[in-house]
Amino acid sequence: xxxxxxxxxxxxxxxxxxxxxxxxxxxxxxxxxxxxxxxxxxxxxxxxxxxxxxxxxxxxxxxxxxxxxxxxxxxxxxxxxxxxxxxxxxxxxxxxxxxxxxxxxxxxxxxxxxxxxxxxxxxxxxxxxxxxxxxxxxxxxxxxxxxxxxxxxxxxxxxxxxxxxxxxxxxxxxxxxxxxxxxxxxxxxxxxxxxxxxxxxxxxxxxxxxxxxxxxxxxxxxxxxxxxxxxxxxxxxxxxxxxx
Numbered sequence: 001x002x003x004x005x006x007x008x009x010x011x012x013x014x015x016x017x018x019x020x021x022x023x024x025x026x027x028x029x030x031x032x033x034x035x036x037x038x039x040x041x042x043x044x045x046x047x048x049x050x051x052x053x054x055x056x057x058x059x060x061x062x063x064x065x066x067x068x069x070x071x072x073x074x075x076x077x078x079x080x081x082x083x084x085x086x087x088x089x090x091x092x093x094x095x096x097x098x099x100x101x102x103x104x105x106x107x108x109x110x111x112x113x114x115x116x117x118x119x120x121x122x123x124x125x126x127x128x129x130x131x132x133x134x135x136x137x138x139x140x141x142x143x144x145x146x147x148x149x150x151x152x153x154x155x156x157x158x159x160x161x162x163x164x165x166x167x168x169x170x171x172x173x174x175x176x177x178x179x180x181x182x183x184x185x186x187x188x189x190x191x192x193x194x195x196x197x198x199x200x201x202x203x204x205x206x207x208x209x210x211x212x213x214x215x216x217x218x219x220x221x222x223x224x225x226x227x228x229x230x231x232x233x234x235x236x237x238x239x240x241x242x243x244x
Contacts, residue, residue, distance in 0.1 A: 002231050002232060003128055003129055003132050003145075003231050004129065004132045006132075006134070006231055007132035007133060007134060007138075007144075007145075010058065010134065011134045011230070012055070012056075012057070012058060012061070012134075013230075013237060013238065014134045014148075014227065014230060014238045015058055015061060015134045015135040015148070016052060016053055016055055016061060017152075017238045017239060017240040018134075018135055018148050018149070018151045018152055018240060019052045019055075019061055019062075019064065019065045019135070019151065020049050020052040020053045020240055020242070021151070021152030021240025021241055021242055022065070022068075022151040022152050022154060022155070022240075023045055023048050023049040023052055023064075023065070023068045024046075024049050024152075024240075024242040024243065025152060025153070025154065025155035025156045025241075025242070025243050026045055026068060026069075026072040026154075026155045027042045027045035027046050027049065028155070028156075028243045028244060029079075029155040029156065029159055029160065029243070030042050030045065030072060030075050030076075030079065030155075033079035033163060034075055034078045034079050035078075037075075037078050038075040038078055038079075041071050041072070041074065041075040042075075044071055045068055045071055045072060048064055048067060048068045048071070049068075051064050052064045052065070052068075058135065061135075062135075069095065072155075073094055073095040074094075076095075076159075077089050077092065079163050079167075080163065080166055080167060081167055082166075082167050082168070082169060083169060084166075084169060084172050084173065085166055085167070087103065087172070087173045088102075088103050088104040088107075088166055089104070090102075091103070091104075091183070092104050092105070095108075097109065101182045101183075102182075102183060103173075103176050103183040104162070104166075106176070106183060106184060106185055107162045107165075107166075107171065107185065107189075107193060108158065108159070108162055110185055110190065110193055111158045111161050111162055111193055111197060112150075112154065112158050114158075114193075114194065114197050115150050115153060115154070115157055115158045115197075116143065116146055116147065116150055118150075118201065118217065118220055119143075119146035119147070119149045119150040119153075119220060119224075120143050120146040122146075122149065122220040122221045122223070122224040123143075123145050123146050123149060123224045123227075125221060125224070126221070126224045126225050126227075126228045127228070128145060128224065128227065128228055128231075129145065130143035130144070130145050130146040131143055131144055131145065132144065132145055133145035133146075133147065133148040134148055135147075135148045135151070136148055145227070149220070149223060149224060149227070152223070152240045152241050152242075153216070153220065153241070155243075156216070156241070156243050157197075157200055157201070157216055160200060161193065161196045161197050161200050162193070164196065165192060165193060165196050170192050170196065171189060171192050171193065174186075174188075175188055175189030175192060176189060200216060201215065201216050201217040202215050202216075202217065203215060203216055205219065207219055207222060207241075208241055208242055208243070208244075209239050209241075210222070219241060223240070223241060226238050226239065
């Protein structure tokens with residue numbers, strides 16, 4: 001009941017952290033994998049991160065998120081390298097969600113779906129309702145809170161899986177079918193991404209807030225519990241995972 005009331009009234013403090021954490025992850029991932037070619041983009045993303053932290057409405061927050069996404073995906077192709085990466089850029093015209101018609105967006109959408117499922121499990125394990133969020137709409141029965149939570153992990157987990165699979169030639173043209181006229185992941189392609197996703201989720205990091213080692217899967221649950229603490233008053237504030 002407290003969660004639904006907070007969702008109805010709004011919790012801008014938590015929503016700001018979701019987006020600030022997302023942009024921080026994008027800036028870090030871009031800098032690590034794009035080198036000097038993306039230095040200016042990464043620096044601009046850091047400025048937008050700080051802007052997100054000070055937004056006074058959800059509308060302005062979503063505007064900052066959109067600007068950051070445009071910059072980030074402008075530099076996304078510069079993180080791809082090695083033999084065969086050109087295939088993933090032949091039809092790339094920027095980020096596309098549902099109904100993507102190119103292999104790179106298809107791979108990203110598939111991994112984001114895996115990440116959403118993990119976020120739902122993390123939220124439910126804490127006794128929270130995945131449909132009552134603070135940023136996304138719960139229309140059409142969408143798991144709004146899970147989608148909120150996964151924002152800060154998109155680059156660190158989702159994009160990391162796709163970029164590493166392409167750069168290591170684990171995911172190639174042969175893993176896509178064009179029978180329908182558009183590139184779609186084959187069953188083997190999905191297996192490649194699922195295996196890489198599981199490896200990533202089992203990787204340990206040092207939690208930036210608490211300072212102890214935890215797998216990415218465990219970090220998702222820790223963040224869900226922090227949301228719970230903010231709702232029931234046992235935590236003073238929510239702090240998103242900011243990778244450096």
